[in-house]
Amino acid sequence: SEAFAGGYSVAGIGARARSMAGAFRAVADDWSAMYYNPAGLARMEQSQFNFTLDLNSYRPTYNPNVTLNDYGFGYPTGERYPDDIIINSPNFSLVTVAPFGFPITAAFGIFEQYDENLRWDLYRFADGYGQPSRNLPNIDYQYNLDVLDFHPTIATSFADDQFHVGVGFSIRKGNLLTNQVFLVPGDFGDFPVFRPYDKLVKWGVVDVSGFGFGANVGLLYELNEKLSIGATYQTKTKISMDGNVVTRFYSPDNDAIQTGEGREVDTMFSGYTFEATHEADVDMTLPSEFGFGLAFNPSEYVTLAADIVFTRWSEFEDIEVMLRTSRGPLGLDDWPIISSILMNDIVYPYGWDDAMRLSLGVEGQPSDAIKLRGGYSYDQSPVPDEAGNPLITDTGDRHHLACGISLFHKNFEFAAGGGFSVMPDRDVDELLDFNEDGIWDNLSGTYGNSAFNTSFSITVKF
Numbered sequence: 001s002e003a004f005a006g007g008y009s010v011a012g013i014g015a016r017a018r019s020m021a022g023a024f025r026a027v028a029d030d031w032s033a034m035y036y037n038p039a040g041l042a043r044m045e046q047s048q049f050n051f052t053l054d055l056n057s058y059r060p061t062y063n064p065n066v067t068l069n070d071y072g073f074g075y076p077t078g079e080r081y082p083d084d085i086i087i088n089s090p091n092f093s094l095v096t097v098a099p100f101g102f103p104i105t106a107a108f109g110i111f112e113q114y115d116e117n118l119r120w121d122l123y124r125f126a127d128g129y130g131q132p133s134r135n136l137p138n139i140d141y142q143y144n145l146d147v148l149d150f151h152p153t154i155a156t157s158f159a160d161d162q163f164h165v166g167v168g169f170s171i172r173k174g175n176l177l178t179n180q181v182f183l184v185p186g187d188f189g190d191f192p193v194f195r196p197y198d199k200l201v202k203w204g205v206v207d208v209s210g211f212g213f214g215a216n217v218g219l220l221y222e223l224n225e226k227l228s229i230g231a232t233y234q235t236k237t238k239i240s241m242d243g244n245v246v247t248r249f250y251s252p253d254n255d256a257i258q259t260g261e262g263r264e265v266d267t268m269f270s271g272y273t274f275e276a277t278h279e280a281d282v283d284m285t286l287p288s289e290f291g292f293g294l295a296f297n298p299s300e301y302v303t304l305a306a307d308i309v310f311t312r313w314s315e316f317e318d319i320e321v322m323l324r325t326s327r328g329p330l331g332l333d334d335w336p337i338i339s340s341i342l343m344n345d346i347v348y349p350y351g352w353d354d355a356m357r358l359s360l361g362v363e364g365q366p367s368d369a370i371k372l373r374g375g376y377s378y379d380q381s382p383v384p385d386e387a388g389n390p391l392i393t394d395t396g397d398r399h400h401l402a403c404g405i406s407l408f409h410k411n412f413e414f415a416a417g418g419g420f421s422v423m424p425d426r427d428v429d430e431l432l433d434f435n436e437d438g439i440w441d442n443l444s445g446t447y448g449n450s451a452f453n454t455s456f457s458i459t460v461k462f
Helices: 015-019 038-043 264-268 336-343
Strands: 048-058 061-064 086-097 105-120 141-158 163-185 199-222 227-234 237-250 273-286 289-299 302-311 319-327 346-348 355-367 370-379 398-409 412-422 426-428 445-448 450-461
Touching (some): 015 370, 015 412, 038 105, 038 163, 038 199, 105 163, 163 237, 264 336
Antiparallel strands (some): 086 105, 105 141, 163 199, 199 227, 199 237, 273 319, 370 398, 398 412, 412 450
16 A cells, blocks of 8 residues: 555555545444444454455656755756556455354454655766765665554444444554665865865665554444444554664765875765664654544435544654664774764654545445445645655645445455545755754655555455
8 A cells, every 4th residue: 555645654445445535434344444443343244354455556756956056966957756666565354253142343454554665766976076986876765664554353332232342453563664865064174175075975775674562442333324423543653673774975086185194084085985784773653543434324325424534643753763783894983074974873854743634435336236436535744845855755735536346246245446646746945954963854846746546355254
């Protein structure tokens, strides 16, 4: 699943619910209730197994304008595109309804709740910087975040089966692979700094993984045969990850700048590429959210649904890569400036805002063998305009249209759905250093994006 919702979260799971644009908290009558509202599992009458495959394609663009006073820093202008990637995400689930009227439904699902995958070739060494001894990788900007949720759930009913409650437990496996160029402030001790050496080229790659634990709880109340209301809460989750980091300093290549005294500044203009490897710890906090839903059945063949969800993206704190054990080039202790470039922790500041998502959906059943669905959602962006950078596909508030179909044969349901998201261009006019470490945390220019998704699923009831 791709980040069709705000920030890095996906726009729901399940071919049926996604075809209704996620308006499912008060419907919640199939396996995907584990995600939308676990209370809905309690009113399922049959056990079921489901396999779903989500295919997602998105089309971000970036036109760099990384300049100060008309001076460039190595990002050529012109519209740029990342690698064309179609993300495929398989989801599995099993729901078991207790026999003999025992009022407990248990379920287990594996699905992806957060995903982002971007690979860019953006940077060229600035004019006058020279060509260091090693080239940058062809992919010099990458962000690949995957969070897989292993989700056991239980649900039960009260009050003559009108009131339902469910609790799910999130065992989240996070994987983060990211690399990018960092333009660090030029520091040559008492040697004067001048362009293009006021910004030195550092490149780093972070590859970490780990686990975190959370929970979600849901309530569902059937006021009558036609109207249901639902409410849900998902806790925030801290995923503690560890892994490996590689940092490189691409020193400028200019033999004309030499002191002849064997000082560190001579080494810094040698054109040599210095590399260090590290073990590192990373904590990532995924946000909490709470939502409400309504479902209305004007007839037994039609369902109208609406959802509103609030996500506390302000809890998605800065990601700090804490370097634990490092190995650098021989003699690094004699080069304090180079050492600081290679050995400093890496920080990705965020400062995102809380955001709201509104979904409207409809499902109709023209015959016993077919159900048709459609939906619309409006998604607020949590990303401030000034925070735009190529590693975030979220360019602004988005509108999403979805549709889908289910075909039924005996105990089988075959479902398919698709959707399209549009969002505005984002203009970033100013280079900013949010955490005041001397490194720009955004990249100025114009960002655009659109996205397509399809889902296919098969459900077996027993």
